[in-house]
Amino acid sequence: xxxxxxxxxxxxxxxxxxxxxxxxxxxxxxxxxxxxxxxxxxxxxxxxxxxxxxxxxxxxxxxxxxxxxxxxxxxxxxxxxxxxxxxxxxxxxxxxxxxxxxxxxxxxxxxxxxxxxxxxxxxxxxxxxxxxxxxxxxxxxxxxxxxxxxxxxxxxxxxxxxxxxxxxxxxxxxxxxxxxxxxxxxxxxxxxxxxxxxxxxxxxxxxxxxxxxxxxxxxxxxxxxxxxxxxxxxxxxxxxxxxxxxxxxxxxxxxxxxxxxxxxxxxxxxx
Numbered sequence: 304x305x306x307x308x309x310x311x312x313x314x315x316x317x318x319x320x321x322x323x324x325x326x327x328x329x330x331x332x333x334x335x336x337x338x339x340x341x342x343x344x345x346x347x348x349x350x351x352x353x354x355x356x357x358x359x360x361x362x363x364x365x366x367x368x369x370x371x372x373x374x375x376x377x378x379x380x381x382x383x384x385x386x387x388x389x390x391x392x393x394x395x396x397x398x399x400x401x402x403x404x405x406x407x408x409x410x411x412x413x414x415x416x417x418x419x420x421x422x423x424x425x426x427x428x429x430x431x432x433x434x435x436x437x438x439x440x441x442x443x444x445x446x447x448x449x450x451x452x453x454x455x456x457x458x459x460x461x462x463x464x465x466x467x468x469x470x471x472x473x474x475x476x477x478x479x480x481x482x483x484x485x486x487x488x489x490x491x492x493x494x495x496x497x498x499x500x501x502x503x504x505x506x507x508x509x510x511x512x513x514x515x516x517x518x519x520x521x522x523x524x525x526x527x528x529x530x531x532x533x534x535x536x537x538x539x540x541x542x543x544x545x546x547x548x549x550x551x552x553x554x555x556x557x558x559x560x561x562x563x564x565x566x567x568x569x570x571x572x573x574x
Contacts, residue, residue: 328399328411328433329527332511333383334499335573336464342389351574353384358543358569365549365563367401367408369433369448370440371483376565378402391419407436411449417457425457427472442485451477451490466499473519481517481524482555483563488517495526507533507541514552525551533571543569 333354341350357380367373383397397413415429433449440447455472471494481487495513502508509531514523531545550562 328401328409329431330395330397330413330415330429331383331399331529331531332497332499333509333531333533333571334466334497334501334507335385336461336466336499336501337504338385338387340387340390342387344389349386351384351386353382354571354573355382356380356543356569356571358545358567360565360567363565365547365565367403368435368438368440369409370442371485372440373408373438374403376401376408377404379567379569393417408438409433409435423458423460425459425468427453427455427457427470429453429455429472442480447478449479451479453477453493464501464504466497468497470495470497470513479515481515482559483525483549483551483561484555484557484559486555486557486559487524490515490517492516492519505535507535509533523552524555525549531567539572539574541571541573543567543571 335352338352339350343349357378359378360376363375363377365376367376379399379401381397381399383395386394388394393416395413395415395417399411399413400407401409401411411431411433413429413431415427418426420426429452431449431451435448451474453472453474455470457468457470459466459468471492473492474490477490479490481490493513493515495511497511498508499510500508510529512526512528514526516523527547527549529545529547531543534542534544536542545567546565547567548562548564551560554560
């Protein structure tokens with residue numbers, strides 16, 4: 304019996320539990336084209352796909368807390384899970400913790416339910432919740448954390464190990480505001496595109512970009528873009544390289560046009 308894989312997973316799990324010291328954060332997109340879909344409701348057992356990940360953000364100008372203050376974000380640790388409830392319905396869960404290099408600053412939960420209505424049409428229902436750790440963010444003098452629910456649609460297309468999905472979702476509850484100085488109204492919609500590609504199952508390119516808008520079907524006040532490259536060294540260990548940009552599209556009511564950027568270096572353990 305080969306003990307290397309379970310021992311490695313156990314070690315990383317304990318490192319994650321005891322040493323993650325934990326910006327606004329959003330669901331990261333990693334495309335896995337070869338998942339074994341074992342439906343929970345048919346097999347009466349849970350089969351979980353996902354990964355543990357850890358990454359250093361350097362250089363980074365992303366701030367630590369929900370009100371976009373504090374020292375720069377330096378470390379992220381977390382995991383993501385995918386459970387196939389049926390062949391056409393998947394539940395995604397993701398935890399991301401943040402660390403400024405000295406202490407945990409924030410942690411983010413992301414949940415989404417994806418159900419295939421047609422071959423190239425997916426219903427998406429999601430929830431994001433971002434919480435400060437010890438520090439208390441405020442907005443307009445009140446305690447503030449990002450808490451939002453949404454419903455939307457994706458148009459996925461697959462060809463071999465290539466994947467592309469334009470998407471949009473509408474917030475039926477959100478306290479997040481447009482512009483990076485929070486001077487705008489509450490967000491109503493986000494729309495964008497995700498692209499995934501694996502070359503010879505060893506090098507993965509994962510890209511997403513989306514716009515945040517205060518009014519339905521408008522240009523938007525800010526956009527977010529991520530590029531994550533995964534290099535598979537062995538089946539259960541990958542190197543992770545990436546970059547992110549969060550930028551105002553237009554000036555805010557206060558005359559600001561801000562942006563944040565980061566480069567990420569880390570590892571991932573898929574399972």
